[in-house]
Amino acid sequence: MIFKVHPMPRIQLKPAPRYPFATDIQIYISHVNQGGHLDNAQLLTLVSEARVRFFNSLGYFESGVDGAHIVVGDLVAQYKSEGFHGETMLVEMAPGDFNKYGFDLQFRMREKTTLREVALGKIGIVFITRADRKVRLIPQAFMNKLQQAGML
DSSP states (O other): OOOOOOOOOOOOOOOOOOOOEEEEOOOGGBBOOSSSSOOOHHHHHHHHHHHHHHHHHHTTBBTTTTEEEEEEEEEEEOOOOOOOTTOOOEEEEEEEEOOOOOOEEEEEETTTTTTOOEEEEEEEEEEEEEETBBBOOOOOOHHHHHHTTTTT
């Protein structure tokens, strides 16, 4: 039997035109795998920390966004280079691609000193109700805060 090999399609993401939120996060030894660079699963940990800081910058906890909770519906990441122990990552975020139940939070992770790109990606944020945990509309007050903060 002969198998035809087809190249795997690659995820290709474009950086957002601007990133109105940024935070610094250091890569600790616990974030590094046996290959000596930032581990796949730990990238998600760093991006999750940046997401929490994004919501905190607007005065929110993820469990309380104007009467709603948020959940991550999906996440995609594209590596651009390796991240190493001791490096400080500049994690930038931009809300966009809004729908009635949520939005994408695009991120770019760069090494802070050289601005070498380490990863691009986006997190699909979905709003849910506290009581029954069902999808709900984006709170208008949240949209107003984004507007006031210059993030739209």
